[in-house]
Amino acid sequence: MIRAWRTWQVVEHVAKCRRVAPLQNLIKRDPVSYKEEFLQQWNHYNSIRQIFKTNANEQAQHYKELVNFISQVSTCYPRETAEFPSQLSSLLLQSYGVLSPDTRKTLVQNLVMLRNKDVISSIELLKSLFPLLPRTSSSSLRSYIRKTILSDIKVANLRSQNHKLNRAVQAMLFGMVERGMSAEVIGDKGKLRAMNTPTNDQDNHHVDEAMWAVILTKELWKKGVWTDAKSVSIIAQGCFHPITKVQSASLYFFLGSEESEDPEDEDDDNVNVKALHHRREINKKTRSGDNKLRKQLKTAKKKLHNKGPTLANFSAIQLLHDPQTFGEKLYDMLNTYDKRFSLDHKILIMQLLSRVMGSHKLCVLGFYTYIMKYLVYRQLRVPSILVTLAQSVHDLTPPDAITPVIRKLAHEFVHPGVASEVIAAGLNAIREVSRRQPWAMEEDLLSDLIEYRKSKDKTVTAAARGLLRLYREVNPNMLKRRERGKEAALGFATGSAPLPYGHSAEAAVNIEGLSLLEDHLQKLREEEGVNEEDDESMWRGWDVDSDDSSDSSDEEEWMNVGSDSDNDLVIDDSDDENDQKNDTTEQAEVPKEHSVSTLATTKARPFLPSILTPADFALLNDLRLQAAAKAVETTGGSKAKRKLAELEAAAKSRSADQNPQDEFISENDILGPRKKVKADYAERVASIQKGREGRDKFGSHKGKQNKAMPSSSTNREKARNKPIMMVLSSGTVRSKKKASLREKQRKLRAHITRSKKVRH
Numbered sequence: 001m002i003r004a005w006r007t008w009q010v011v012e013h014v015a016k017c018r019r020v021a022p023l024q025n026l027i028k029r030d031p032v033s034y035k036e037e038f039l040q041q042w043n044h045y046n047s048i049r050q051i052f053k054t055n056a057n058e059q060a061q062h063y064k065e066l067v068n069f070i071s072q073v074s075t076c077y078p079r080e081t082a083e084f085p086s087q088l089s090s091l092l093l094q095s096y097g098v099l100s101p102d103t104r105k106t107l108v109q110n111l112v113m114l115r116n117k118d119v120i121s122s123i124e125l126l127k128s129l130f131p132l133l134p135r136t137s138s139s140s141l142r143s144y145i146r147k148t149i150l151s152d153i154k155v156a157n158l159r160s161q162n163h164k165l166n167r168a169v170q171a172m173l174f175g176m177v178e179r180g181m182s183a184e185v186i187g188d189k190g191k192l193r194a195m196n197t198p199t200n201d202q203d204n205h206h207v208d209e210a211m212w213a214v215i216l217t218k219e220l221w222k223k224g225v226w227t228d229a230k231s232v233s234i235i236a237q238g239c240f241h242p243i244t245k246v247q248s249a250s251l252y253f254f255l256g257s258e259e260s261e262d263p264e265d266e267d268d269d270n271v272n273v274k275a276l277h278h279r280r281e282i283n284k285k286t287r288s289g290d291n292k293l294r295k296q297l298k299t300a301k302k303k304l305h306n307k308g309p310t311l312a313n314f315s316a317i318q319l320l321h322d323p324q325t326f327g328e329k330l331y332d333m334l335n336t337y338d339k340r341f342s343l344d345h346k347i348l349i350m351q352l353l354s355r356v357m358g359s360h361k362l363c364v365l366g367f368y369t370y371i372m373k374y375l376v377y378r379q380l381r382v383p384s385i386l387v388t389l390a391q392s393v394h395d396l397t398p399p400d401a402i403t404p405v406i407r408k409l410a411h412e413f414v415h416p417g418v419a420s421e422v423i424a425a426g427l428n429a430i431r432e433v434s435r436r437q438p439w440a441m442e443e444d445l446l447s448d449l450i451e452y453r454k455s456k457d458k459t460v461t462a463a464a465r466g467l468l469r470l471y472r473e474v475n476p477n478m479l480k481r482r483e484r485g486k487e488a489a490l491g492f493a494t495g496s497a498p499l500p501y502g503h504s505a506e507a508a509v510n511i512e513g514l515s516l517l518e519d520h521l522q523k524l525r526e527e528e529g530v531n532e533e534d535d536e537s538m539w540r541g542w543d544v545d546s547d548d549s550s551d552s553s554d555e556e557e558w559m560n561v562g563s564d565s566d567n568d569l570v571i572d573d574s575d576d577e578n579d580q581k582n583d584t585t586e587q588a589e590v591p592k593e594h595s596v597s598t599l600a601t602t603k604a605r606p607f608l609p610s611i612l613t614p615a616d617f618a619l620l621n622d623l624r625l626q627a628a629a630k631a632v633e634t635t636g637g638s639k640a641k642r643k644l645a646e647l648e649a650a651a652k653s654r655s656a657d658q659n660p661q662d663e664f665i666s667e668n669d670i671l672g673p674r675k676k677v678k679a680d681y682a683e684r685v686a687s688i689q690k691g692r693e694g695r696d697k698f699g700s701h702k703g704k705q706n707k708a709m710p711s712s713s714t715n716r717e718k719a720r721n722k723p724i725m726m727v728l729s730s731g732t733v734r735s736k737k738k739a740s741l742r743e744k745q746r747k748l749r750a751h752i753t754r755s756k757k758v759r760h
Contacts, residue, residue: 024072031076038077045070049087053095064106071110075117085111085120089128096135105141108132112148122152123168130172134208149216154225170230176213177234183242185333187340207243214238214249221253221316229319236320239352240329244345251348254316255355273300314359323360327353331364347384354392355664358436361394365401368392375408377422383667386425390432390665393440399501402440406430410445420457424672427452427463431470432665438474439501446471446478459672474498487646516623517616625651 023041027034045066052063067088074081092099092107099107108129115125129145136142153169156162217234220226238250280293320326330353334346341349350371357364374385393402413426427449434441446467453464471478475498476488628644679687719727727733739747 024069027073027076060103067110071113074119085114101138122156122165126169133212150219157225173213173217174234176209177237180210185242185337187337188244188342210241210246218253229321232316232319233321251352254352317356317359323356324362327356327362327364331367335370350388354388357392358394361396368401368405372408376412377418383670386429386670387665387667393433393436397437399437399440402437406440420460424459424463425670427467428670428672431467435470443478463672513624517620520623
């Protein structure tokens, strides 16, 4: 009896499925004619939905089919199915834990279908999908939800910015990060790493949703969909999240690093090649396993090849709201939780703080006191710490705050008791700090540091010469007379002096190489067929005292306006005329060259503009560089080479000023040129392949070179390379041991005789 009832139930279910499938196509063709059939299915859906709410495992398959049917035809009956999307969303959010994986996927797919049919808006869809990301355990469903969110926001902003959607989504993401901010900062150092996991499910949910908020914002920034300050504020808030995992993901965004905290990419980005080979050796040898290993190794090699250089996200740093408060909060977090954070995490925070300080020229003076305890050459990752210190200094940093730091660097790194690499790193760090704030250096300390240019180690010599060359440019007064160099001595003769702390440069006077720009402009005019008379005619009419205009034209252009009262304002321009005459007289007394250098006259040199624009200065710098390169090719003297090197260095510094992102230094700038850097894997493989060129697959060329007929090495050649333990028992060795004193003297005399014959 029970078996018959189950058979009837299966048959009825199959019949309903067969009825629903053709009904769907008929409704789409003629919705009005088949409205009653649809209402029957709708009532059937409501009855099953009530059963499904109490018991999710009962009638699950039938419920999914009805949901698919109503989603397909919902556009034909919008009034009847008005509550259908909210029913699906509430079921997902309220009963997500008890639903089966297939039911969850069906409900999510139907919500996306309703969005594609414009039944619901993007905001309604995203409000349903965002809470599901931290709750789902299925990687396929999580990946589908993530791609749906990103593609929906990207399509909405494809033609123009959808500000309404962006504001709503950014508010949701900011709330996801904000909900877990009240928790206690646990840290990730030592045994506390295990305590980093939240104690209850609610806290775990807040951690996951904050992590997903940061991941989605980073992805939208990377795709160029969001490039505004609000998206930066979301990740900036994540930098202060109590969970270090969320902090690291946010910090890596501003630092521009390729390190990924994404759970979807964790297995792909960190491929352990050695572990893959080891697993292949211990597992069963199959052809499918070999193909899988080959595919994984190819993917890892491709990702390693496509991985570019790490650059800071300078645009995001510039969009920070209130960078001074942001930097102070980073320092407070770093100082407060110093014992809880690991060294790697603290270096991440210090790197971001230093780049924000350097970009926005902030003064967080407590940071220099904090970092001094890490300025020891035995400290782990000390090159990264030195880079952080140098990047935090700028021209507005008070010299009194940097002077103790330079003393500590000199005391710990630059002394005879350490290796040459340590001394070079210390000198390079001092040079980078002094480049940004030269007034922090003490004269006696500078005199001691530049003495290392006489060292026998090339790296130390190069570092000391770099420091000496820096102060020859920025402040030669701190150097002794014999150390200033020729250029600095000429500067003293002209009376030039470095600008004090806090002062900015004045207008350019006596511009070097201005004649090159004049000749270049004259050449361009000649190529275009414009002579000096045409240039004069172009300026005609601009002069106030021009004689071209007649009195009649003046009378026609000017109108006499009668006064309405006797108390009109009377303007006397006699003083202005006198001042104009005095200015003309003074200008005539100025020498011709001086007037050109100060850009005061135009009549003397018609081909030179009266005001130089930034483009003119850029052209002038290029012309000076070309002239110096030409002088090196023609003369080849040391003076011309030094001039070319100075101009190239100046051009590099100007490009760094135009692109502040290039101002960030790397560890190689601190370590300097090393004698022989340890080769990486790619370099070792290239060296091995180079050694195999022109060689057979097996065998050796020993004994076969420079011979007419190929042959192996002789027994005498082989005996020279035999190990000592193999020849101790030979007759030759035993005879030498048992030889008498007379025999030894005779052999020595014969050896001396043969040597004399060879020399003669």
